[in-house]
Amino acid sequence: MSYIKAEGLSKQYGSGDATVLAIHNMDFTVEAGEFVSIMGESGAGKSTLLSIVGAMNPPSSGKFVVDGIDVYRLGSEKRTDFRREFIGFVFQSFHLVPYLTVVENVMLPLTTVKMSKKKKRVLAEEALDQVGLAGKEDRLPSQISGGEKERVAIARAVVNDPPVILADEPTGNLDSSTTREIMGLLQRLNREGTTILMVTHSQDCAAYAERILQVSDGRLIGKDES
Amino acid sequence: MNLRDIAFKNLLRRKAKALFVLAGLAIGVSTVVALISFVDAMTENINHKLEKYGANILIVPKTENLSLTYGGLSLGGVSFEMQEIREQDLTKIKSIKNAANVAGLGPMVFGVVNVDDHKVLLAGIDFKANWILKPWWKIDGTIPGEKGVVLGSETAAVLGLNQGSPVTIKGRQLIVSGVLKPTGSQDDQLIFMPLETAQTVLNKEGLVSMAEVAALCKDCPIEAMVKQISDVVPGAKVMAIQQVVKSRMEALAQFKKFSYGVSIVVVLVGSLVVLVTMMGSVRERTEEIGIFRAIGFRKSHVFGIVLLEAGFISAAAGIIGYIAGFAVTKGAIHFFSESGGASIHPNLELIGGSFVLAVLVGLMASVYPAYLASRMDPNQALNAI
Ligand SMILES: Nc1ncnc2c1ncn2[C@@H]1O[C@H](COP(=O)(O)OP(=O)(O)OP(=O)(O)O)[C@@H](O)[C@H]1O
Ligand SMILES: [Mg+2]
Numbered sequence: 001m002s003y004i005k006a007e008g009l010s011k012q013y014g015s016g017d018a019t020v021l022a023i024h025n026m027d028f029t030v031e032a033g034e035f036v037s038i039m040g041e042s043g044a045g046k047s048t049l050l051s052i053v054g055a056m057n058p059p060s061s062g063k064f065v066v067d068g069i070d071v072y073r074l075g076s077e078k079r080t081d082f083r084r085e086f087i088g089f090v091f092q093s094f095h096l097v098p099y100l101t102v103v104e105n106v107m108l109p110l111t112t113v114k115m116s117k118k119k120k121r122v123l124a125e126e127a128l129d130q131v132g133l134a135g136k137e138d139r140l141p142s143q144i145s146g147g148e149k150e151r152v153a154i155a156r157a158v159v160n161d162p163p164v165i166l167a168d169e170p171t172g173n174l175d176s177s178t179t180r181e182i183m184g185l186l187q188r189l190n191r192e193g194t195t196i197l198m199v200t201h202s203q204d205c206a207a208y209a210e211r212i213l214q215v216s217d218g219r220l221i222g223k224d225e226s
Numbered sequence: 227m228n229l230r231d232i233a234f235k236n237l238l239r240r241k242a243k244a245l246f247v248l249a250g251l252a253i254g255v256s257t258v259v260a261l262i263s264f265v266d267a268m269t270e271n272i273n274h275k276l277e278k279y280g281a282n283i284l285i286v287p288k289t290e291n292l293s294l295t296y297g298g299l300s301l302g303g304v305s306f307e308m309q310e311i312r313e314q315d316l317t318k319i320k321s322i323k324n325a326a327n328v329a330g331l332g333p334m335v336f337g338v339v340n341v342d343d344h345k346v347l348l349a350g351i352d353f354k355a356n357w358i359l360k361p362w363w364k365i366d367g368t369i370p371g372e373k374g375v376v377l378g379s380e381t382a383a384v385l386g387l388n389q390g391s392p393v394t395i396k397g398r399q400l401i402v403s404g405v406l407k408p409t410g411s412q413d414d415q416l417i418f419m420p421l422e423t424a425q426t427v428l429n430k431e432g433l434v435s436m437a438e439v440a441a442l443c444k445d446c447p448i449e450a451m452v453k454q455i456s457d458v459v460p461g462a463k464v465m466a467i468q469q470v471v472k473s474r475m476e477a478l479a480q481f482k483k484f485s486y487g488v489s490i491v492v493v494l495v496g497s498l499v500v501l502v503t504m505m506g507s508v509r510e511r512t513e514e515i516g517i518f519r520a521i522g523f524r525k526s527h528v529f530g531i532v533l534l535e536a537g538f539i540s541a542a543a544g545i546i547g548y549i550a551g552f553a554v555t556k557g558a559i560h561f562f563s564e565s566g567g568a569s570i571h572p573n574l575e576l577i578g579g580s581f582v583l584a585v586l587v588g589l590m591a592s593v594y595p596a597y598l599a600s601r602m603d604p605n606q607a608l609n610a611i
Contacts, residue, residue, distance in 0.1 A: 047609070056520060056605040077524045084522020095517045095608060099239035100232075107227045109521045120227060156521070 001068070002029035003195060004053065004164075009062035011048050022048040023059065024218040030197065032163070035190040037206040038199045040215035046199040047168055049215065053197055054166050055083045066164070084109060088157030088194075090167040094149040096141040096156075103128065103137035106155045113160070127155035131185055147178035154185060158194070165189065167198040171205055183208045229527060233534035240507060247503050247539045248546070251588055254496030255547025255580045260554040261485035267559055267570045268478055283439035283452060284465045287311050310335070310433035311462050318458035319439070324451045330358030330440040333421060337428035337435075339395050341385055341417070348395065349416045350424020359438050360413075367404025372423055374403035378414040396427050493583070497591035504536060504595035515599050516607025525600040532596035533589060540588025544581035551580070 011023035022045040030036055038046050051057035052064060055071050064071050066086060074082055088109075089095075096105045106124040113120075128134055131151035141149060150170060157165050167186065171179040179202075187208050190196050198209065206212050214221050237244045287309040316333055319325070332355040339348045353369045367389040370376055375395070377387060382405045387393060391402045395417070408414055425431050441451050448466045456464045508515070515528055523531075555570055 051605045051609075054520070056603075077526070080519065080522055080524045083520065089520055091608065095513065095520075097514050097517060099235050104227055104231075104235075108518070111227055111229060111232065112523055112527050117227065 003032035003034075003067060004030035005063075005065045006052075007063040007065075009049075009052065009059050009064060011045075011052060011057065012060045021218050023052065026062070026218075026220050028213060028220060030195060032195055033190070033193055034211065035187070035196045035209045036198070036211050036213055037209035038197060038213045038215060039201070039206055044215040045218040046215050050166050050168050050197065050199055053164075054087050054089060055079050084112070084160070086162050086164055088160075088162040088165045090150070090153050090157045090165065090170045092169040092172045094141070094146075094153045096149055096152055098141055101138050101140055102133065102144065102152050105141065105152055106159050108156060109160045123159055124155070127159040128152075130158065131155045132181075147174050147181070150174060150178075150182055151185070154182070154189075158189060162194075164195045164197070167196065169199055169201065171200070171202065176204075179205065229531050230534055233531050233538065236511075236531075237535055237538060243503055243507050244535075244539055247500050247536075247588070248543050250496045250499030250503070251540055251543030251584050252547040252550060254493045254587065255544055255584045256549075256551035256554060257492040258489040258583065259548050259551025259576060259580050260558070261489055263552065263555045263570050263573065263576060264558055265478065265482050265485060266573075267555065268481075272475055272478060282441055282448065282467045283455065284467060285311065285316070285437040285439065285455060285459060285462050286465070287435070288461055288463045309461070310430060310435055311437065311459065313432050313434050315459045315462070316434065316437055319455055322451070322454040322458060324441070324447070324454060327441050327451065328439060329442040330355045330438075332356060332359040332438040332440075333434040334436050334438070335421060335424050335428060335430050335434050337424070337430065339417070339427070341393060341395060344385060346381060346385075347416050348424060348428065349418050350421040350428070351418055352421050353418075358440050360409075362409060363413075364407040365404040366407060367402070370401075370403040370419055372420065373398075373400050374419070375400050376404045376406055376418040377402055378406050378416045378418075379408040380414040381417055398427065493587055497587045500536070500540075500588055500591035501594065504532065504592045505598070508532065508595045508599040511599070512602065512607045515602045516604045519602065519604035520608060528602070529596045529600040532599050533592055536588045536592035536596070537585060540585045541581065543588065544584030547584055548577050548580040 006026055006028050009023055009026040010021070013020040013022055024045075026049070038049060040046050048057065052059050055066075058072050066082075069082065071079060071082060097108065100108070103121065103124045106127050107120050110120045110123065125134070125137060128137060128151075131154050133148060133151050133155065136144060136148065141152070144152070150173075154170075157167075165186070170186070171182050174182065183205055186196055186198065196209075198205070200206055289309065313333060316331065319328060319331055322328075332352050334352075335350040337348050338345055340346075356363060365376055367376070368374075375393060377385070382388065382402075385393075387402050387405075389402055389404055393400050393402055400419075406413060406418070419427070421434075425433065439451075439455070441448060452464045452466050456462070518528055518531075519525075552570070552572065559570060
């Protein structure tokens with residue numbers, strides 16, 4: 001059985017005349033350890049799809065299962081716990097907390113975990129080390145570059161070692177050499193066993209993935225391109 | 227890092243907002259503290275004065291005759307030819323409902339005696355009770371024993387007697403043990419001796435002519451006590467001596483009510499300030515709360531962060547509010563009370579109370595903002611950015 005399995009997934013926003021069908025009857029699977037990129041024109045429904053995969057956005061209909069867990073049958077708090085344990089998010093606009101230092105931002109996913117402060121700090125420093133940010137632990141997000149912010153975001157996504165990483169245009173704001181570094185980082189994480197789903201507009205980035213899901217107008221088309 | 231750290235760091239970042247909430251609560255708390263301690267100090271002051279004021283209830287025999295004295299001027303010879311009260315009836319006063327408020331009970335027996343060629347009014351009194359009933363009394367000499375008398379200052383002058391002079395009353399050889407300093411009252415014209423001796427001298431064993439009661443009142447109902455005493459002492463007329471102090475007590479009671487009202491309003495305004503500020507702060511933090519929720523903070527964690535912040539500020543506001551309120555009261559008392567009669571001291575109950583009040587109000591006013599924060603949808607919160 002596949003690690004991630006979507007069946008008849010639909011998502012509709014609003015109601016009446018203002019209804020938008022962002023996702024329409026999608027079926028797909030992702031195996032453990034896969035690196036999948038999601039492509040499609042603006043407004044196609046990529047972010048919506050990613051948020052459903054990220055257990056943050058209940059679909060209007062359909063079933064979504066990760067590791068045998070029917071995610072949207074979980075209660076709200078249990079689903080939050082699922083998010084914390086299974087999913088690492090990397091957002092396009094970084095979404096760092098401005099008043100927390102780099103290392104504190106990375107520690108965030110551990111905040112509600114029972115663990116000594118020291119252990120949390122060590123884990124966060126290791127994650128920062130992985131993304132090449134050792135030595136910048138105590139800076140504020142406003143004191144580092146865009147590429148560095150993206151790395152902090154990645155470090156935060158991996159600090160609690162989740163099996164899945166979801167990235168929405170992780171390189172959208174970065175120049176090409178920084179983009180290559182970030183993609184290399186994601187590729188390394190993937191090789192270490194993390195399942196990655198990444199939304200991107202860039203063919204170059206998509207090339208790092210093993211498979212591309214092409215989304216158009218809320219539907220999957222031309223499945224299983226490689 | 228834990229939730230507390232996050233709450234604390236957020237407060238430090240939004241100092242202006244935090245200070246605003248702090249001020250809103252602290253002003254509320256300090257107003258309450260100031261009003262309460264001001265009223266307390268004034269009440270204590272008045273009670274103190276009340277104690278010095280002496281007797282405030284009179285028990286006299288019921289009589290058919292109207293008084294023939296006015297302002298100490300006697301217009302006839304009958305004013306003391308009256309019925310008496312039985313002394314043992316007075317002991318029942320100890321069992322009235324407000325018995326605890328009775329600070330002193332002074333039975334007195336009166337009779338006219340001849341000293342040399344003068345007719346003088348002899349009063350048998352309870353010298354011990356007198357310290358409470360007539361605290362202004364000052365005696366040159368000592369309190370009389372069985373064979374002693376104390377003379378009013380005018381009596382002493384008229385009779386030409388001093389401390390140590392022998393005096394004969396109804397055939398008994400007695401000694402003047404002391405002379406009362408002028409009191410400006412009728413007491414100056416009397417001869418005093420211990421109640422029992424006087425009862426024997428006047429052939430009025432077990433009888434008293436009147437009694438004075440000093441009722442100590444914080445909130446004690448003088449009128450009710452008058453009624454209670456009338457009920458247990460039959461054949462007596464019980465009267466309250468109206469006092470300036472009493473009206474001051476009433477004014478104070480009014481002020482107390484008013485200050486409770488003001489306190490409630492100020493605390494309400496303070497909690498509104500907290501509510502509005504916290505709502506604004508929660509709205510401003512949409513992105514951050516979205517991040518928290520996305521990376522696995524439960525609703526209850528977000529709720530907790532907001533309440534922790536409110537708790538930190540409120541605790542500080544409680545302490546600052548108490549200190550400010552205390553200082554204001556100290557200033558106000560200095561300003562309002564002449565001759566420094568009233569004073570205030572740090573009051574543990576009030577310190578604890580203002581702390582609890584601040585934290586309670588701060589938390590309660592933050593429950594709704596915290597609820598809103600916890601209900602934020604992470605997906606929408608992050609999409610909106
Ligand atoms: N919260 C929402 N409420 C209503 N409509 C929404 C909401 N989020 C997305 N949509 C709509 O759903 C459709 C898909 O949006 P989505 O953000 O998933 O597109 P996308 O593929 O990520 O586009 P882009 O490449 O521009 O990020 C769009 O038409 C969008 O307007
Ligand atoms: Mg998008």
